[in-house]
Amino acid sequence: MSITKMFKNLWVFLEKCQTYVLEWYYHANERYKMFTLINPTKTADLSAYVVTSLPCPTCKETTSIEIAPEKLFLYNQGARVQDVLTGFDVDVRERFITGTCSPCWDSLFDFDE
Numbered sequence: 432m433s434i435t436k437m438f439k440n441l442w443v444f445l446e447k448c449q450t451y452v453l454e455w456y457y458h459a460n461e462r463y464k465m466f467t468l469i470n471p472t473k474t475a476d477l478s479a480y481v482v483t484s485l486p487c488p489t490c491k492e493t494t495s496i497e498i499a500p501e502k503l504f505l506y507n508q509g510a511r512v513q514d515v516l517t518g519f520d521v522d523v524r525e526r527f528i529t530g531t532c533s534p535c536w537d538s539l540f541d542f543d544e
Contacts, residue, residue, distance in 0.1 A: 440539045444488065444531075466512045466528040469493075471503055485530035489539070494526050 468482040479497040486493050496519065498506075506515045516524050522533040531539075 437540070444539050466515075466524075467530075468498075468503070468506055468515075468527065484526045487526075487530055487532045487535050489535040490532060492532055494523070494532070496523065 467485055469485065471480045471482050473480055474497065479499055480503050481495050481497055482503070484494045496516075498515070502515050502517075512524050512528055516527065525536065526532055
């Protein structure tokens with residue numbers, strides 16, 4: 432991938448993220464959370480919460496996962512993503528930090544060409 436194409440992809444990515452960054456800024460609490468869990472909903476058996484990521488800036492898809500109530504409590508206390516989303520791989524954590532899904536991330540930053 433040429434440097435020009437890489438910067439063009441980065442610019443497109445940043446433009447698409449602008450809306451989500453502003454949303455995060457205005458909805459963050461006083462602790463300035465660095466990741467977002469949207470619409471926490473209790474599961475039917477009340478043993479966990481289902482949370483959703485921001486839509487991917489490129490493909491607009493979202494991801495939903497189940498987390499334990501104590502993890503949601505940690506999130507509300509301002510804990511770091513690696514403390515709240517333990518047991519999830521780096522792609523899932525990145526999804527809740529930036530909103531970008533793994534396939535879109537790979538296509539935006541493809542350095543193998």
